[in-house]
Each structure stands twice: as structure tokens, then as C-alpha cells.
Amino acid sequence: MMTIAIVDYGMGNLKSVAKAFMHVAPDQRILITSDAKEIAEADRVVLPGQAAMPESMVALNDSGLRDVLLQASKDRPFFGVCLGLQMLFEESEEGPTPSLGYLPGKSIRFPKPHFDKNGAPLKVPHMGWNALTIPAHASAHPCWAGIAQETAFYFANSYYAAPKESAVVAGTANYPDPICVAVGKANLFAVQFHPEKSADGGLRVLKNFSNWSGSL
Amino acid sequence: MLCKRIIPCLDIKDGRVVKGVNFVGLRDAGDPVEVAKRYNDQGADELCFLDITASVEKRGLLYDLIERVASQVFIPLTVGGGVKTAEDLRPLLNAGADKVSINTAGVNDPTIFDKASHFYGAQCVVAAIDAKQTRPGFFEVFIHGGRTATGKDAVAWAREVADRGAGEILLTSMDRDGAKIGFDLELTRAIADAVTIPVIASGGVGNLQHLVEGVQKGGADAVLAASIFHYGEYTVGQAKAAMRDAGIRMRM
Numbered sequence: 491m492m493t494i495a496i497v498d499y500g501m502g503n504l505k506s507v508a509k510a511f512m513h514v515a516p517d518q519r520i521l522i523t524s525d526a527k528e529i530a531e532a533d534r535v536v537l538p539g540q541a542a543m544p545e546s547m548v549a550l551n552d553s554g555l556r557d558v559l560l561q562a563s564k565d566r567p568f569f570g571v572c573l574g575l576q577m578l579f580e581e582s583e584e585g586p587t588p589s590l591g592y593l594p595g596k597s598i599r600f601p602k603p604h605f606d607k608n609g610a611p612l613k614v615p616h617m618g619w620n621a622l623t624i625p626a627h628a629s630a631h632p633c634w635a636g637i638a639q640e641t642a643f644y645f646a647n648s649y650y651a652a653p654k655e656s657a658v659v660a661g662t663a664n665y666p667d668p669i670c671v672a673v674g675k676a677n678l679f680a681v682q683f684h685p686e687k688s689a690d691g692g693l694r695v696l697k698n699f700s701n702w703s704g705s706l
Numbered sequence: 707m708l709c710k711r712i713i714p715c716l717d718i719k720d721g722r723v724v725k726g727v728n729f730v731g732l733r734d735a736g737d738p739v740e741v742a743k744r745y746n747d748q749g750a751d752e753l754c755f756l757d758i759t760a761s762v763e764k765r766g767l768l769y770d771l772i773e774r775v776a777s778q779v780f781i782p783l784t785v786g787g788g789v790k791t792a793e794d795l796r797p798l799l800n801a802g803a804d805k806v807s808i809n810t811a812g813v814n815d816p817t818i819f820d821k822a823s824h825f826y827g828a829q830c831v832v833a834a835i836d837a838k839q840t841r842p843g844f845f846e847v848f849i850h851g852g853r854t855a856t857g858k859d860a861v862a863w864a865r866e867v868a869d870r871g872a873g874e875i876l877l878t879s880m881d882r883d884g885a886k887i888g889f890d891l892e893l894t895r896a897i898a899d900a901v902t903i904p905v906i907a908s909g910g911v912g913n914l915q916h917l918v919e920g921v922q923k924g925g926a927d928a929v930l931a932a933s934i935f936h937y938g939e940y941t942v943g944q945a946k947a948a949m950r951d952a953g954i955r956m957r958m
């Protein structure tokens with residue numbers, strides 16, 4: 491039986507992600523775990539996140555899981571969700587603690603105040619359903635199988651990743667300018683939206699990941 | 707760009723969905739999972755559960771309910787009612803709530819917004835504001851389910867909760883609640899213009915045009931309604947289609 495390990499570093503609600511995986515991958519073992527050995531032995535690893543970045547990175551560092559995550563990020567399907575996407579980069583404007591640094595770039599905040607192209611104010615957090623645009627180079631990514639352009643996903647974020655390499659951008663959404671909402675590089679894939687809260691489209695992405703070999 | 711949201715609201719008592727009959731008696735309106743699924747299938751963008759359970763002892767039923775809903779309905783869930791401290795958010799979030807609304811406790815101790823936002827992130831902290839026009843041009847904040855006046859100006863209070871870290875405001879007009887004559891657009895507009903966080907308009911929806919007005923005239927980012935959906939007058943899908951046809955960006 492294949493195992494998906496959802497990494498528990500002590501911050502926030504992991505059950506929603508776990509329940510959504512149980513729904514789409516009933517034939518796999520879904521573990522919420524803070525055990526390095528269980529993570530090391532898992533076939534797929536999920537790094538969730540929804541709390542504040544500084545507290546989350548401190549908790550992750552304290553958890554002693556950095557080594558096993560670094561290894562998993564190199565050799566098996568690895569999926570970041572929301573803050574779990576931002577953590578893959580080097581740093582965040584949200585606080586001084588460095589992030590994991592698997593990908594070059596940092597997380598930045600929406601401007602305050604934030605305006606649309608007509609000068610009308612835009613709300614932050616960026617909260618609600620926004621349409622995904624998949625760039626041509628990522629359209630064949632296995633995690634996007636069955637996902638049409640402009641499918642709406644549920645977001646709740648004030649920060650977003652700004653990758654240094656445009657090649658890792660696997661999806662964008664407009665607010666009002668395009669922001670990076672998905673990244674993919676080799677066996678790493680991550681989304682800024684909450685697939686576990688994005689109805690059928692989100693469940694499809696989770697199902698795709700649960701079947702993904704990690705190769706492109 | 708973001709779509710506007712429609713949020714059906716369910717009253718929960720002792721782990722069951724209830725609804726008032728002519729605003730007095732409460733009767734059982736079904737299993738929360740079934741009701742949540744029905745609204746999800748109709749295209750609801752989010753669901754709001756308001757716990758009106760009187761006794762603390764039965765609080766566990768709420769956690770169980772959220773867990774059951776969250777294991778079968780994969781859209782955002784906001785839960786409110788009975789939150790007293792920032793620590794109270796954890797069991798709700800752990801059960802599967804995505805956001806927790808804070809009302810009376812926030813007026814009693816506004817630092818709950820700072821604490822909750824710091825620990826759990828602004829995205830899961832909703833400030834619920836019940837407001838009533840008590841003199842011309844003045845909207846006053848009420849707590850304890852609308853029974854206690856606070857003297858607070860709702861617009862100033864909205865700014866304060868946003869500054870303290872709330873990620874969203876659930877604004878209910880007590881004058882309009884249950885009246886079915888439309889949102890209080892003056893109140894909604896005043897709050898929506900005063901803060902940079904999203905505002906959910908609540909209270910007064912009687913038809914689909916009211917939902918359109920809440921967004922177009924009130925400036926709301928999301929609209930919440932209960933009775934028009936509970937009593938089967940309209941489906942969520944009909945409501946979304948009406949908003950889309952009025953030129954509002956919706957997730958269809």
C-alpha cells in the first residue's frame with residue numbers, strides 16, 4: 491500500500507488536507523505525522539501550511555524534520571500547499587526566519603493599499619475563488635491533468651511567492667497583475683490555493699498528485 | 707480576479723441544523739452533512755455554521771459536526787458562536803473549520819483578534835459585527851446575540867478589528883435581519899469602504915436582486931443568506947446565475 495505523509499510540524503489544521511486525500515485516494519495510507527522515520531519511508535510527502543510564516547518556520551526548525559524534508563524534496567513526489575509553497579523559497583517578507591530554500595526567490599506581500607487597474611481598492615487577504623492560468627510550459631504537468639484553464643480555486647493569502655526562475659512557475663492568477671500560484675520543478679509541485687477547499691477542481695489536483703510518479 | 711461569493715448560513719443547535727418557524731420556534735432541519743452537501747452541490751462558495759447551542763457541555767457535538775462535514779464537503783467552512791478566547795479557535799480549526807468568527811469576545815477583549823491572527827494567521831480570523839442604526843447616521847455595535855448595546859461605532863470598530871489582524875468582517879444588520887427587504891446598503895457601504903479586508907454582508911435578503919445590490923451598491927465581497935435557501939425559494943445556483951447575469955464575476 492502506498493503512503494502519503496502529511497507533515498505535521500505543529501501549526502494548524504492538517505485534517506482537512508488529510509480528509510481530502512482520503513476522499514481521492516482511498517486505496518492509499520494517509521498519515522498525519524511528525525515522525526522523521528514515517529516521512530522518510532513515505533512514497534509521497536505533503537507540506538501543508540496556513541499559519542504565519544515566522545511561527546511556522548520556527549516550528550518546523552524545532553521539529554527536527556528539516557533533514558528528512560530536504561531528502562524527500564529531492565527524491566519523491568513532494569507537494570506544498572499554501573504556506574507550504576512559500577516555504578519552498580528562500581525567505582519571506584512576513585518575518586526574518588529563513589524559509590527552506592529549495593527554490594530561489596522569496597515571498598512578498600500584496601501592496602498596502604492595493605488597487606485594481608482602474609484605481610479601485612482591492613482587499614487583502616486575497617480571499618476567495620480566483621481563476622488559474624496555466625502557462626504553456628506547464629500545461630502537460632501530470633498534476634494539472636483534467637484541469638481546464640480558468641478553473642477557479644479557493645485562496646486565502648496575503649503573501650505570495652516571487653520565484654527568481656520563471657521556468658518554475660506552473661500557474662498564475664490575476665490580482666490584478668498575475669501572481670505565481672503554482673510552482674513545479676522536477677519532483678516538486680506546490681500550489682498557493684487550498685485544493686482541499688476548492689471543490690471538484692481541487693480534489694482533481696490532489697488525485698493527480700496521489701497518482702504522480704514525480705517525473706514529468 | 708476574485709469572484710464574489712455566496713455563503714449559505716446554517717444555524718446549529720446540539721449538532722443539528724435548525725431553523726426558526728416564523729422567527730420563534732426552532733425545528734430540526736436535518737443532518738448538517740446532508741444540508742452542507744446539498745448547498746455544495748448547488749455551487750455554494752463557502753458555508754457558515756453558527757452554533758446557537760445554549761450549553762457548554764454540548765460543545766463537543768459542534769466539533770463532531772464540523773469533522774463530519776469537513777470529511778465530505780470540500781469548500782471553506784466558517785464557524786461561529788461561543789468563542790471566548792484565542793485558544794478556543796484551535797479545536798474548531800483542528801476539527802476542520804477554515805475560519806472562526808468572533809463577536810462578543812472581541813468586544814470584551816479586542817486583543818483576541820491580535821492573538822488569534824498572530825497564532826493562526828489573519829486568513830482564519832473573522833470579526834462578526836452585529837450593528838443597528840440607533841440614531842441617524844450612527845450604526846452601533848451590539849453583542850450577546852443583539853441583546854446588549856455597546857455604544858461602539860460600527861465603522862470605527864470595523865477599522866479597529868482590521869488593524870488588529872482580523873482577515874474578514876461578517877457584517878450583520880440587525881435592523882434588516884429576518885426582514886427580507888434587502889441588506890442595509892448604507893451600513894454595508896460604510897464598512898466596506900472603511901477597511902481593506904473582505905466584508906461579508908448579512909441580514910435582510912429576501913430576493914436575488916438583494917444579493918446583487920449587496921455587491922454592486924454595498925461594496926460587499928461576499929453575501930450571506932439563510933432563509934431564501936433554507937425554505938427552497940431559490941437554489942444557490944439560481945442566486946449565482948442572477949448575480950452573473952447582473953455582471954458580477956462569479957464561480958459558475
